[in-house]
Amino acid sequence: MANVAAMTMPSPLCDNLRLPVIGSPLFIISGPELVIAQCKAGVIGSFPALNARPQAQLDEWLHQITEELAEYNRANPDKPAAPFAVNQIVHKSNDRLEADLATCAKWQVPMIITSLGAREDLNKAVHDWGGITMHDVIDDRFARKAIEKGADGLIPVAAGAGGHAGTISPFALMQEIRSWFTGPVALSGSIACGASILAAQAMGADFAYIGSAFIATEEARATDGYKNGIVEGKASDIVYSDLFTGVSGNYLRQSIVNAGLDPDNLPKGDYSTMNFGSGGNTEAKAWRDIWGSGQGIGAVDKVGTVAEMVARLTTEYQAAKASLLTRSAY
C-alpha cells in the first residue's frame, strides 16, 4: 500500500508508508525503541528531542535510529522502513533548542515537528538540510501563522487529544484549515482505530497523528500502571486541566486521584510556570506522575508490540474502507 498519503505530501516521506499514520512524539515515553519499531512497521515514528537527556544523548539516539533503520532496509528492500521525525519544543524555556537543531542537522533528520512556537529561522535551517517541518496548532489562527513563518505542513490538534490539546472539533478545524491550505496535514486527537484513520483522510488529512494508543505498547517507556491505565480507560476517564503544566491538556483521571488530588475540583494552572528543557524539572515530574492521555483509548484493549498495534490498525483500516463502499449508496 505505497503512497497512501501522496495527495499533498512530499514523496520521499510517504514512499515507504504502509499506513497513513505518524506515531506522535510523547514526552518521556518515546525513545529509539518505539521510533524504530514504528518505522519498521511502516508508519512514521517520532520522539521529542528533549527525551534524550543529557543533550549529548540525542546524537547517540539519532545514530542508533539511522543505523538500525539502514540495516533493516538493506535486509528488507521490498518492505523498507518509514522515515522518522524529531519534535522540537519551540518555547523560550527550551535552552537546548539550538544544540538539538545542530544535532538534527548532522543526522539530516527527514522531518521536524515543531510545537508551541513557529520560527522562520528554524524552518529555514531544516529546509537547508532537505528536511520538512510540520507545526502543531490548536486553531486556524495559529495554523496561518505557522505557514507564514515557513512551515511545510500542519498538525491540527483537536479536542480530545492526549497531552496539550485544543478544544475545537476535528471537523471544524479541518474544514477551516483545508479552506486555504493545500499542503500536508496530520490530524491529531483521539485517533486509535483504523476507521478513525480513514475518517481523518475523508476530512482532508494526509495522516492520522496517533499518540496515546502507542503508550500501551511494549516499546513505550511508560510504567505498567500507566500502560494498563490506557488499556482500561475510556473517554469518560479523561480530565482536561491546565494545572499540571500551565497549558491545558488531557490526563488520566486515576493518575490525578493517585496524586491525592480531586480531578473534579482542580485549581487553575499558571502559564508563567511552564518550563521545558532544563532537565529533571517539575514539568517532567508532572508527566511522570500525572499521565497524559487522549479520549480515544477505548479502542485499546491490550498491551502488545508496536507491530501488533499497527497490524490491528491496518486490518481495521481496510475493513472500514470495504464497509464504506458497501454503505455509500448516495
Ligand SMILES: Cc1cc2nc3c(=O)[nH]c(=O)nc-3n(C[C@H](O)[C@H](O)[C@H](O)COP(=O)(O)O)c2cc1C
Ligand atoms: C503522554 C503524552 C506526552 C506528549 N508529549 C508531547 C511532546 O513532547 N511534544 C508534542 O509535540 N506533543 C506531545 N504530546 C501530544 C501528542 O504528540 C499528540 O498530539 C497527541 O497524543 C495526539 O492525541 P492522542 O493521544 O489522542 O492520539 C503528548 C501526548 C501525550 C499523551
